[in-house]
Amino acid sequence: MASSILAPPDADTARTDRGVTQAKIDQRHRLFNRICFGVLIAFALLWLVPLAWAVDTALKPNAETTRASWLIDDPTFAAFGRVLSDMPILNWFGASLITSTLTAVGTVITASLAAFALSRMRFRYRNVVFWAILAGIMIPGQVLIVPQFREMDALGLLNTYWAVSLPQIPTAVAIFIFKQFFDGLPRDLEEAARIDGAGWFRIYRRVVMPLARPAVAAVAIFTFVTSWNELLWPLLVLTNPDLMTMPVGLATVQGAFGIRYADTMASAVLGAIPLVAVFLLFQRHIVEGIAGTGLKG
Template sequence: MANPDVGITMERINAREKLFNRICAGVLIAFALLWLVPLLWAVDTAIKPNAETTRTTWLIDNPTLDAFTRTLRDTDMWSWYGASFIVSSLAALGTVIVASMAAFALSRMRFRYKNVVFWAILAGIMIPGQVLIVPWFREFDALRLLNTYWAVILPQLPAAIAVFIFKQFFDGLPRDLEEAARMDGASFFRVYRRIVLPLARPAVAAVAIFIFVTTWNDLLWPLLVLSNPDLMTVPVGLATVQGAFGIRYADTMASAILGAIPLVAVFLLFQRQIVQGIAGSGLKG
């Protein structure tokens, strides 16, 4: 790397850079610790007995998991987990299927008005779901689908951003293999299913995880359509019981942590895909 002639200068530069980098690391660590305080404080509170929570100290005299068992017993947490898991998985699966199929047509086939179709779909990115809650509510009321999981899942499926991501990814894939397969008489569906989709696993993972997380976290729309306690998702359930704990702060924090655990697990498992997915496309809920 370093040319011997400039070795001395490089050394000086390296020393200066090293100092600068050390300062950078110090500031960064301070911020990261600051960012962790709310989460650590929530955990700290949750493992205290309720009576101890009013003394503001990180020290815990009698650590206990009682708040967690109480919360699991007294709330419908398991039912909320189930509901969130069902709607988020189905939304992710459905979006991946319909969006990747549409993107495959847009990327690989020749047909009239292709650009019109592409731009018409892309325009959908401009329409935030939040401005559609009023017509959606009437529509799902007319369809008799209020208080069903369909009301949460269906509006998530036509995600224009997902089509865009898949199309970008498909466009970047080499075509030799599929052209050979087409020559051998493979149908488009076979090419899509057996060649393109397996190659597009990073895009599939990014879209699936993104839709899963956004559906899991969505509050406004599920709040409107899931008034039946048996169907409530985690955010809706937490929102409806948040006042019920009163001054039982350990229980309140235990419910928050229990509500967070599934997504923290998803995050730890798929950290790389989540981060790359966001970096690659600028997805935002």
């Protein structure tokens, strides 16, 4: 497999008049790239159609939504106003913000502490611990919903944000990202701190974590977004409409507006806005988070 990478191109390539062929090849590449660009633009635009359509519909008066047209005779923000007054959408936004923040902060703290120990300390059963965490990756959280629900019921935590966040915090992937990052950090600063009498926690807090900002950002943002979009688990533990997260609220509560498409699309757009904002602000971190977990898998 690998050997074929550097295999020479078709042997019949005339090497004698190399210059002419080369120019032809370059032209071929340029043409090819131009076609690529066209095709890709077409697909990218196609991909944006549903989102654009949602926004377009949300800006229509309800009467106009029964006609599948992009043109709006009488654009209006009224649908957004109706949604905001009919549904506790700001509450859902608040609930999502709180639960996602709890999850992200909890994950960063617990995973970075554990990863630091695994990366820097020598102790008995380190491999056992490492493999136990690795095994955790194999358990999809979804297969645990039944016992977890019972547990939250027993703890009296149903309908609290803790029930949503706590089971989402122990994720092995976050540990791997941190451990990989810590393993790659130079040790000299730590050595210096140690000579100055710093203990383990001080080294973690003052030396390693400040250097690990990119890893912190990637884990925090990726966890935040994942947690924000989680549906199944919060759907089970949050049943009070005022405490629901955005996805659960949108999935559960039907507006009093029935099938008024402008209003429905306005609620979809409002549900999308926070994440679009996060995406635009932290695009680089999110992408790095995915590429990082993925590549080193």
